[in-house]
Amino acid sequence: MDLKEKLISSFLAFENQMDVDTYVHDIRTEAIKTFEDKGFPTKKDEDWKYTSLNRVLKENYTLFPKKENTLEYREIKKYFIHDIDSYKIVFIDGEYSSYFSETTHDGMDICLTSAALAKPKYRLIIENYFNKIATKDSLTSLNTAFSNEGAYIHIPKNKLVEKPIQILHFSTGNEAASMLQPRNLIIVDENSHVQIIERHQSLTDNPVLTNSVTEIFANKRAIVDYYKVQNDNQNASLIDNTFINQRRESICSVHTFSFGGKLTRNNLKFYQNGERINSILKGITIIGNKQHVDHSTLVKHIEPNCESHQDYKGIFEDNSVGVFNGKVIVEKEAQKTNAFQASNNILLNDRATINAKPQLEIFADDVKCSHGCTIGQLDENALFYLRTRGIPKKEAKALLMYAFTNNVLESVKIPELKQRIHKIIATKLGVNIGFEL
Amino acid sequence: MLKIVNLHASAEGKTILNGINLEIKAGEVHAIMGPNGSGKSTLAAVIAGKEEYTVEKGKITFEGQDIDELSAEERAHKGIFLSFQYPVEIPGVSVTNFMKTAINETRKAKGLKDMPASEMLKLIREKSELLEIDRKFLSRSLNQGFSGGEKKRNEIFQMALLEPKLAILDETDSGLDIDAIRIVSNGVNKLKNENNAIVIITHYQRLLDYIVPDFVHVMHNGKIVKSGTKELALKLEEKGYDWIKKEVYG
Numbered sequence: 001m002d003l004k005e006k007l008i009s010s011f012l013a014f015e016n017q018m019d020v021d022t023y024v025h026d027i028r029t030e031a032i033k034t035f036e037d038k039g040f041p042t043k044k045d046e047d048w049k050y051t052s053l054n055r056v057l058k059e060n061y062t063l064f065p066k067k068e069n070t071l072e073y074r075e076i077k078k079y080f081i082h083d084i085d086s087y088k089i090v091f092i093d094g095e096y097s098s099y100f101s102e103t104t105h106d107g108m109d110i111c112l113t114s115a116a117l118a119k120p121k122y123r124l125i126i127e128n129y130f131n132k133i134a135t136k137d138s139l140t141s142l143n144t145a146f147s148n149e150g151a152y153i154h155i156p157k158n159k160l161v162e163k164p165i166q167i168l169h170f171s172t173g174n175e176a177a178s179m180l181q182p183r184n185l186i187i188v189d190e191n192s193h194v195q196i197i198e199r200h201q202s203l204t205d206n207p208v209l210t211n212s213v214t215e216i217f218a219n220k221r222a223i224v225d226y227y228k229v230q231n232d233n234q235n236a237s238l239i240d241n242t243f244i245n246q247r248r249e250s251i252c253s254v255h256t257f258s259f260g261g262k263l264t265r266n267n268l269k270f271y272q273n274g275e276r277i278n279s280i281l282k283g284i285t286i287i288g289n290k291q292h293v294d295h296s297t298l299v300k301h302i303e304p305n306c307e308s309h310q311d312y313k314g315i316f317e318d319n320s321v322g323v324f325n326g327k328v329i330v331e332k333e334a335q336k337t338n339a340f341q342a343s344n345n346i347l348l349n350d351r352a353t354i355n356a357k358p359q360l361e362i363f364a365d366d367v368k369c370s371h372g373c374t375i376g377q378l379d380e381n382a383l384f385y386l387r388t389r390g391i392p393k394k395e396a397k398a399l400l401m402y403a404f405t406n407n408v409l410e411s412v413k414i415p416e417l418k419q420r421i422h423k424i425i426a427t428k429l430g431v432n433i434g435f436e437l
Numbered sequence: 438m439l440k441i442v443n444l445h446a447s448a449e450g451k452t453i454l455n456g457i458n459l460e461i462k463a464g465e466v467h468a469i470m471g472p473n474g475s476g477k478s479t480l481a482a483v484i485a486g487k488e489e490y491t492v493e494k495g496k497i498t499f500e501g502q503d504i505d506e507l508s509a510e511e512r513a514h515k516g517i518f519l520s521f522q523y524p525v526e527i528p529g530v531s532v533t534n535f536m537k538t539a540i541n542e543t544r545k546a547k548g549l550k551d552m553p554a555s556e557m558l559k560l561i562r563e564k565s566e567l568l569e570i571d572r573k574f575l576s577r578s579l580n581q582g583f584s585g586g587e588k589k590r591n592e593i594f595q596m597a598l599l600e601p602k603l604a605i606l607d608e609t610d611s612g613l614d615i616d617a618i619r620i621v622s623n624g625v626n627k628l629k630n631e632n633n634a635i636v637i638i639t640h641y642q643r644l645l646d647y648i649v650p651d652f653v654h655v656m657h658n659g660k661i662v663k664s665g666t667k668e669l670a671l672k673l674e675e676k677g678y679d680w681i682k683k684e685v686y687g
Binding site for chain 1: 529
């Protein structure tokens with residue numbers, strides 16, 4: 001039985017064990033039909049031209065892994081940003097771990113999707129927000145059909161959430177291969193501000209496939225800073241589908257740091273429903289071996305006087321493959337739009353690949369839009385400069401790569417996170433330079 | 438200190454240096470002049486160990502050791518310094534952090550431990566005063582957004598910190614106003630002593646008013662075609678290069 005059949009045939013059993021709420025039930029049933037019709041995307045789909053899922057779909061995944069109870073904090077401590085006070089929503093093999101988590105219902109809800117979907121008091125919110133901006137493509141529909149667990153965050157208006165929220169998904173690998181489908185719903189009301197860090201981490205070498213969906217609603221003048229840390233091991237793959245709906249004068253930023261994993265596909269979609277909105281999409285990708293990272297972004301400018309800024313840096317070594325597929329749509333009403341997009345890439349050898357495809361669809365006439373893709377090597381002259389100062393070749397290369405990614409790192413607003421990313425980069429580049437990289 | 442014998446070097450199959458002979462002793466200041474494309478900057482880069490150039494023939498010895506097989510960083514560790522005509526910008530790495538890395542990598546190569554932080558601070562403060570560099574400048578990203586003058590001053594500041602035995606200043610005077618030339622050359626003169634040597638590559642006599650050379654060499658077509666004392670530079674300033682070409686090629 002292939003994975004698609006397996007998913008479809010396990011759907012009924014999954015749905016039957018859930019608390020039946022007609023509204024959610026109907027959405028799930030509709031979604032499995034969509035998935036059944038469309039199936040997994042293939043390279044024939046325009047959006048998947050450069051990324052094939054074949055090598056990750058062939059595993060015999062367990063769809064509902066058994067929960068591992070023996071995990072200890074010392075085993076997973078390093079995956080947290082542990083030197084800051086934060087809220088934590090932790091999942092182990094797809095199930096919530098109250099032991100490692102630190103949630104709240106005090107003046108705001110930082111808790112679980114399963115609770116929000118099941119409890120009547122969340123009913124109105126669910127009907128207003130759940131599955132409202134997630135698209136009907138096959139992978140998102142697949143997640144919707146099995147949507148049950150994940151982070152549910154609702155920040156009411158005029159609230160500055162002082163502690164960042166960390167969402168961590170661990171897989172213990174106690175099954176030979178497991179598939180996870182977390183579903184996050186984040187609602188930030190008027191004038192509120194929140195910072196969120198999300199990470200998926202496999203703890204063994206057994207294959208893991210995560211098909212995650214996150215819906216984020218930034219209401220009027222809300223500020224949302226979202227950070228995705230992707231540094232998983234060689235057998236873990238991630239399809240991250242993130243949808244962001246912005247209301248007037250809101251500011252949302254998503255930073256994606258892709259340093260690991262077997263195959264990572266980021267579908268990041270912004271919808272600007274209001275005036276004077278700012279959307280910021282930034283990423284650093286540093287990969288090697290046979291790793292594959294795909295950033296597929298969409299920014300839809302719908303109303304006037306909005307901005308979007310995309311800045312992605314990629315460094316590719318060995319036989320790694322990078323994809324940048326960035327789409328900007330400026331609708332007819334969206335006059336005075338400022339939309340910028342840059343994808344800069346360094347290939348460290350001639351076996352590494354980057355496929356960069358900017359797409360601009362502009363229907364308004366008074367706009368400023370730009371895109372720039374560059375693909376190059378490390379500057380030999382710059383390397384020589386550093387080496388004449390006594391800095392060995394390896395360290396000199398690392399310094400140049402660090403400098404190349406620096407403007408993206410600079411915009412990280414949580415200092416401890418920034419420091420952590422510095423460390424991951426230094427480890428990744430195999431150097432120990434006398435100061436914090 | 439440095440001895441170059443019959444040096445031929447090429448890049449991408451094209452010969453650029455065509456039999457250079459040059460000897461530089463400790464305590465000396467040499468100036469290398471010559472028209473554009475004569476091979477001055479290539480000579481500097483070959484001495485410093487740039488990999489794009491292939492030494493076809495001849496030999497460079499530094500303190501009696503053949504340095505042909507040494508990498509750029511190994512040459513730097515031995516005490517060869519090149520001040521760049523176009524210093525490279527490194528965003529996100531401050532001048533201070535960059536220099537700490539450079540100093541400690543050099544110490545590491547010599548089997549020494551990292552310089553203690555307090556000593557490093559003192560050294561940086563001392564040398565920045567020498568080049569009239571203020572403290573804010575030290576925390577800026579290396580060369581990023583620096584003016585031409587700031588970049589060159591920063592090069593000499595690096596030289597001051599690394600204390601090389603042989604410093605090659607490649608067109609350090611280009612793009613400098615008169616005040617910047619004064620500060621830079623003042624710094625160089627203070628760093629000069631009987632144990633080190635300086636090679637100045639320049640188009641103009643101007644810098645040589647401030648840093649007075651013991652010898653002046655003129656390069657043309659990848660060769661040193663004439664050598665003399667500082668008066669030669671004055672003559673070049675006055676008469677240009679044509680008379681030398683006539684003298685050499687008849």
